[in-house]
């Protein structure tokens with residue numbers, strides 16, 4: 001039977017409290033990398049969407065150049081027909097040239113309409129890209145400052161953990177190796193990292209089971225280490 005004093009039990013309680021604090025801070029710290037990755041993904045997705053719009057704009061520009069080229073060809077053809085018309089011999093030939101020119105002019109109007117449409121599409125895309133780039137800069141700034149905040153939080157957490165670890169070491173120095181071993185063993189087995197459980201009115205608050213009356217009486221003497229027969233935690237009497 002491992003002997004324990006009331007003061008040692010209180011030291012163990014203190015140790016558990018410090019360790020729980022340290023665990024909570026570590027949890028926050030573990031989320032830091034995840035948070036930063038989230039910020040980076042947000043930026044990356046945004047950049048991708050802007051680059052998609054830019055590709056659309058490039059396509060429109062290429063289409064516009066193509067239409068321009070078509071208008072040049074068309075204009076040249078019309079000029080050629082007008083020249084031909086001056087030297088035609090028959091009315092039939094003349095009529096046929098007129099008809100051909102009409103078709104070319106109709107096509108030219110169509111192409112010019114398409115160019116106008118293309119131009120307004122380009123303008124729309126340029127506007128959209130411009131405003132998205134502006135928004136991107138804002139998000140980028142925000143992400144940078146968020147990252148700085150997270151890094152600051154992380155460094156504060158780290159220094160808090162270091163402080164707590166020093167506290168753990170100094171509290172541990174007050175305990176016997178036997179007690180420390182028992183504490184570590186029980187902690188390892190418990191699912192919440194808690195080695196100690198208070199007992200109030202005969203009930204272990206670690207597992208909410210009733211402990212045997214004799215054990216409950218012995219607990220109140222604070223002279224030996226008692227483990228809960230159900231959850232195996234180190235028990236202490238809590239008369240609050």
Ligand SMILES: [Zn+2]
Nearest residue numbers: 204207228231
């Ligand atoms: Zn229990």
